[in-house]
Amino acid sequence: xxxxxxxxxxxxxxxxxxxxxxxxxxxxxxxxxxxxxxxxxxxxxxxxxxxxxxxxxxxxxxxxxxxxxxxxxxxxxxxxxxxxxxxxxxxxxxxxxxxxxxxxxxxxxxxxxxxxxxxxxxxxxxxxxxxxxxxxxxxxxxxxxxxxxxxxxxxxxxxxxxxxxxxxxxxxxxxxxxxxxxxxxxxxxxxxxxxxxxxxxxxxxxxxxxxxxxxxxxxxxxxxxxxxxxxxxxxxxxxxxxxxxxxxxxxxxxxxxxxxxxxxxxxxxxxxxxxxxxxxxxxxxxxxxxxxxxxxxxxxxxxxxxxxxxxxxxxxxxxxxxxxxxxxxxxxxxxxxxxxxxxxxxxxxxxxxxxxxxxxxxxxxxxxxxxxxxxxxxxxxxxxxxxxxxxxxxxxxxxxxxxxxxxxxxxxxxxxxxxxxxxxxxxxxxxxxxxxxxxxxxxxxxxxxxxxxxxxxxxxxxxxxxxxxxxxxxxxxxxxxxxxxxxxxxx
DNA sequence: GCATGATCATGC
DNA sequence: GCATGATCATGC
Numbered sequence: 001x002x003x004x005x006x007x008x009x010x011x012x013x014x015x016x017x018x019x020x021x022x023x024x025x026x027x028x029x030x031x032x033x034x035x036x037x038x039x040x041x042x043x044x045x046x047x048x049x050x051x052x053x054x055x056x057x058x059x060x061x062x063x064x065x066x067x068x069x070x071x072x073x074x075x076x077x078x079x080x081x082x083x084x085x086x087x088x089x090x091x092x093x094x095x096x097x098x099x100x101x102x103x104x105x106x107x108x109x110x111x112x113x114x115x116x117x118x119x120x121x122x123x124x125x126x127x128x129x130x131x132x133x134x135x136x137x138x139x140x141x142x143x144x145x146x147x148x149x150x151x152x153x154x155x156x157x158x159x160x161x162x163x164x165x166x167x168x169x170x171x172x173x174x175x176x177x178x179x180x181x182x183x184x185x186x187x188x189x190x191x192x193x194x195x196x197x198x199x200x201x202x203x204x205x206x207x208x209x210x211x212x213x214x215x216x217x218x219x220x221x222x223x224x225x226x227x228x229x230x231x232x233x234x235x236x237x238x239x240x241x242x243x244x245x246x247x248x249x250x251x252x253x254x255x256x257x258x259x260x261x262x263x264x265x266x267x268x269x270x271x272x273x274x275x276x277x278x279x280x281x282x283x284x285x286x287x288x289x290x291x292x293x294x295x296x297x298x299x300x301x302x303x304x305x306x307x308x309x310x311x312x313x314x315x316x317x318x319x320x321x322x323x324x325x326x327x328x329x330x331x332x333x334x335x336x337x338x339x340x341x342x343x344x345x346x347x348x349x350x351x352x353x354x355x356x357x358x359x360x361x362x363x364x365x366x367x368x369x370x371x372x373x374x375x376x377x378x379x380x381x382x383x384x385x386x387x388x389x390x391x392x393x394x395x396x397x398x399x400x401x402x403x404x405x406x407x408x409x410x411x412x413x414x415x416x417x418x419x420x421x422x423x424x425x426x427x428x429x430x431x432x433x434x435x436x437x438x439x440x441x442x443x444x445x446x447x448x449x450x451x452x453x454x455x456x457x458x459x460x461x462x463x464x465x466x467x468x469x470x471x472x473x474x475x476x477x478x479x480x481x482x483x484x485x486x487x488x489x490x491x
Numbered sequence: 492g493c494a495t496g497a498t499c500a501t502g503c
Numbered sequence: 504g505c506a507t508g509a510t511c512a513t514g515c
Contacts, residue, residue, distance in 0.1 A: 421497095
């Protein structure tokens with residue numbers, strides 16, 4: 001049977017226009033519109049509603065709206081038009097913010113074949129240079145078939161982004177060529193990442209057949225990072241104008257150096273200056289909470305404390321202040337956890353894992369010298385897979401304590417009146433990478449005998465057994481951060 | 492000297 | 504109202 005397509009599959013605009021007829025429909029509506037017979041329909045619904053059928057949403061649109069059979073070859077979905085179709089979720093947060101629900105997977109990284117050296121001729125480039133983005137709202141109170149499709153957008157990354165993506169691409173294929181695919185991590189790069197693929201991490205390790213057959217590496221795919229997709233969603237899909245200042249003034253800034261070199265160069269051009277000198281130079285007032293961060297952003301040429309590229313790349317600026325003797329007092333905090341969710345999480349799906357593995361830091365290092373702080377330099381840092389695995393052990397130990405029931409007891413101070421509430425979480429030295437600690441304005445506990453400590457329950461977090469404990473956050477150990485700094489920053 | 496529980500203070 | 508950069512106070 002020859003199927004007549006309802007659009008011109010060699011014309012991107014025609015594909016887009018036909019795609020736009022999806023807007024306002026749910027996945028169920030799409031099936032209905034396709035006139036699928038009832039008995040067949042029930043099977044499709046069951047299959048698509050199964051959360052383990054990850055590609056289900058996309059397959060349904062390809063097959064029942066656009067009317068072509070899915071393929072897993074590396075060409076764009078509409079080869080004659082050079083358009084790739086991506087069906088991808090977005091979410092609306094508690095405060096009304098829109099964010100991408102997932103990273104956008106482009107294509108697998110092959111360990112079987114030689115890498116594609118020429119970026120512009122690569123499958124990655126062909127697939128991401130022109131994409132029809134179909135965004136549906138992932139509202140978890142509904143079944144998958146009830147999710148509404150609300151945006152259809154023909155998207156091409158801007159020139160500057162394509163250049164940064166090229167630099168990311170080179171970085172990834174270089175590691176693969178060196179037989180170091182096992183060292184790949186999504187945090188290594190700026191917009192284009194090497195994300196893990198395959199549900200069970202043990203099973204998804206395969207030999208690096210072409211470049212290092214004796215070494216296994218986790219299966220990975222090229223992807224556009226979730227942070228990047230969130231920016232695209234808000235700027236190009238929803239067309240909101242609340243954009244951030246850009247570090248790049250044009251693509252020329254990164255023609256003869258990489259984006260990373262550009263960033264590091266901008267900071268390092270101020271090497272050896274004191275906080276006082278920088279303060280005067282950039283007219284930043286001392287005493288504010290954002291003082292250190294402001295200095296860093298001004299050195300990058302940004303007037304606010306947000307930069308477009310950093311939002312897209314999920315890069316966080318952290319100023320590190322070393323003591324005169326070279327030690328580091330502060331640890332780095334993460335958002336507080338929610339115990340009820342925490343006890344049910346698997347490491348690789350956990351909030352903390354997602355945060356820690358996808359985040360990259362621009363560490364801007366100062367060292368105290370007398371009453372001043374001297375700029376020692378900066379470093380783009382993200383955690384290695386090995387250290388991530390060590391963090392997992394710490395995380396699991398903490399999780400075990402919550403599962404078994406945290407022990408809480410009062411310890412009175414010498415005055416016999418004041419007390420602190422102690423707990424049996426693993427101590428900081430129990431794990432090289434992370435520890436757990438509170439991070440709130442006040443304390444709040446509800447003990448097993450019903451006694452309440454504190455005034456404001458919003459500082460407490462419910463334990464699985466109904467008691468409440470002061471909200472807790474994961475922290476990267478100060479000693480670990482210090483160990484990760486380049487030697488040149490510590491001298 | 493440092494870990495740990497706690498809290499201050501700012502700014503989104 | 505809350506998250507988070509920053510810092511404190513106690514006690515081992």
